[in-house]
Amino acid sequence: MYNSRIAGLGYYVPENVVTNDDLSKIMDTSDEWIQERTGIKERRHVVNGDGDTTTSMGVKAAKIAIERSGISKDDIDFIVFATLSPDYYFPGPGVLVQRDLGIKTVGAIDVRNQCSGFVYGLSVADQFIKTGMYKNVLVIGSELHSSGLDMTTRGRSVSVIFGDGAGAAVLSREEDTTKGILSTHLHSEGQHAEELSLTAPGMGTRWVTDIIDDNNPDDTSYYPYMNGQFVFKNAVVRFSEVIMEGLQTNQLEVSDIDMLIPHQANLRISQFIQKKFGLSNDQVFNNIMKYGNTTAASIPIALTEAWEEGKIKEGDTVVLAAFGSGFTWGSAIIKW
Secondary structure, three states: OOEEEEEEEEEEOOOOEEEHHHHHOOOOOOHHHHHHHHOOOEEEOOOOOOOOOHHHHHHHHHHHHHHHHOOOHHHOOEEEEEOOOOOOOOOOHHHHHHHHHOOOOOEEEEEOOHHHHHHHHHHHHHHHHHOOOOOEEEEEEEEOOHHHOOOOHHHHHHHOOEOOEEEEEEEEEEOOOOOEEEEEEEEEOHHHHHHEEOOOOOOOOOOHHHHHHOOOOOOOOOOOEEOHHHHHHHHHHHHHHHHHHHHHHOOOOHHHOOEEEEOOOOHHHHHHHHHHHOOOHHHEOOOHHHHOEOHHHHHHHHHHHHHHOOOOOOOOEEEEEEEEOOOEEEEEEEEO
16 A cells, blocks of 8 residues: 655646726725625636636646656656536546646546545545555646636626636655555535536536527526525535544644645635634635635645745645535645
């Protein structure tokens, strides 16, 4: 048996900064209103025509992660790509990354677990390495939300939250089983699937001919829907549970956490969890203030930034935790 360790990290965000004041010019909102509810000050949006896509952003993040890992792209054995915003309905971005990076004909899969996507993808990669099937796995989380948001007052409760970006990690085989990813923990509760969802277009809900023929401007099924208070209440419960599950599995205490990287869904959720566990500001890393919620990309972007800033050091116990659409949630316990 082996463990897997994170050998390289990278992230990419578009250059275009969209502030809360920018949004207040196109919808009935304000900087104060957005910050009070989400903690977000600004986010990055792809500019139409600049060439950024979910795949291309993932490729840019992956190149940095591979370079930092000290291996060649030819050493990558497998690719896991987490996103809710693929370039195409099919094929998924995993194979597009394989093509665009010029990686040999390795396997590639896509993970559709939204905000929990990177943790799920990390778990998949970890299991492949633990069993000895692969030695180096590239895991990417990338999202292009901005082209699919309702950027009007009608959609403000959702559209002010999300930003674009990508993060990536290279997982490599680690023979010292006291290091690397110690355990991952995954859960779902599908009975609440529609409480945070995008239901159209979908082959199970709308025939393609209906979509083409129906030009109803009041049809909001093409925009994300979120039952905000219900999601918040569930998130704080599941975050707490899955963090404790990971700690208890590894005989660790809350005091052993050196760095918690929560999914950047809402700063108020992160602050609630921080207060509940009695963690200091140095033990929790948040960057939602400047990037918004980048769904599957949020944890790898935050993890990379925390590492770049020297807030994660060798020997640290790092906890990743996510909750989102599905409902799905998960955690990973890492000995750096």
